[in-house]
Amino acid sequence: MKILVIAPSWVGDMMMSQSLYQTLKAQWPQATIDVMAPAWCRPLLARMPEVNQAIAMPIGHGSLALGDRYKLGKALRHNHYDRAYVLPNSFKSALIPWFAGIKLRTGWLGEMRYGLLNDHRRLDNAAFPLMVERYIALAYEKSNVSRATDLPKPLARPALTVSQREILETAALFSLHADRPLIGFCPGAEFGPAKRWPDYHYAALAKLLIAKGYQVALFGSAKDNEAGAEIIARLSDDEATHCINLAGKTELDQAVVLLAHCHAVVTNDSGLMHVAAALNRPLVALYGPSSPDFTPPLTDKARIIRLITGYHKIRKGESDQGYHQSLINITPQQVASELNDLLANVQEHECAS
Template structure:
């Protein structure tokens, strides 16, 4: 079966969608999966063995562009897809498979997409509490999966594959050829500082790790460069920390994260990438909740001091931080990280022949 996936437009959502691709491939090894998504997603899709082809979505997020979607659909008609699975819930995301004449068009009801989708599902958020469950459910006939309990267990978590050659090449590009352990920091987060652990806490944790002979690598986009500099400027051992925010491509960031001995991250897209790379991960949550989109990894530890979901874009502190994240002390994170690394080492030791 040739299947077209209309993929999400956010890093974290794209990562979680790989669980769907893995499930489809596990159930039908002969399936060909093409994914249409924004061009930047190619760096992730190329590291998903289940994906046959990444097709760039040239239309910007939020734009209807009806004529362009019609033309894209007509171009895809020659590929003779048997099924399309539409992951975004918007009406416009269902247009291209409809224009392509794909016989089976699957997705959640979303924005009244009757007709555009002909295998339409009605979502009960209570029976599919996790986003990854909602994605995986679309791999099966709706009559077979009525709740998350019906999904095959264990769920196939996202798993990016980075070749040793790519990892080594990227390390050399950034002069990271030393043997010291690398700890990745992902201090950014979308929508302002309310989801961010304070930079001064990151700085204190970085000094603790530097005293353990670790080198700290800061990851993020160009807009995270300021917070990366703030972390280094508040460190005592700032020479042990390298700010790569805004200096790497997404592919380079993925390659380097795969080399890290562990990662400490806010609730962000990079957190989900680190989880998919199977890196020991400490994920720091404040007002956003891990109940819907947790890091999908058996090597992840979540630290959160409050419950529920709080829709805030800026905290009460002068810097915009949320008090629940301010209250997570560096000593707690350090302790969690050390115990996690010990647990991983012990687990590996038990698995060894």
């Protein structure tokens, strides 16, 4: 069986989509799964053993580009796919499998997708509260799975592959200290500071960890580099020698490898949080107005800290420097305590096993 997946365009969603690929391979071990996604996703897809190849989606997110989608679909016809899975809910995302003439096209009903999808499911949000459950459910006949409780357990979890050789070579490339265990910070987040734990709290936590013998690496994109610089600026000169700002200085694949090298990760609700979870790293996830109820980190090695409940609209500038008050109220001492307890539990479990 040859399968084409139209994948999502966000890091976190992309990571959770791996659970679908794992479920499909469990059902059809000989299946070939190709994934169409933005070119930047290739480093993630290359580390998913279930994926045969990544096909670059050259059309920007939000652009209809009907003619270009037709050309893409027509070019895919020679691959003779047996079925397609469309993970985004938009009309345009369902066009390429239709143009490609793929006989069975599966997805949740979204905006005007009758006909484009001929194996469509009507989503009941309450029946499938987690995004990963919605992805996995598409692998089964809709008559057999009407709610998340119908899904076979345990649910497949994202798992990226990284070799020890890659870790050693990449750590040396960025001059990470071999004598200090590494703690990763992911201080960035989409939608600006409203989803971010304050930089000054990250700096205070870095001081505590460096004093205990750790080194700290700051991960993120180029737009997170300034936040990383502000964190390091709050450290003493001696402390700063044990904290490196990698935001915007690594390729995505290098960031994945270095996250795999981390002893633990402290992170905002972000795409890199899901990457760290897929690397099975112990992590402390910090939530404010966004909720972990829909897209939590999919790992047993996570501690979630959130001081409020329910959904809160994300607004810029409603608190100090744009930070949400609920995130300001999470103290560095609280995070350090959770991190210490998490690492102790992980070590105890590993020794017992």
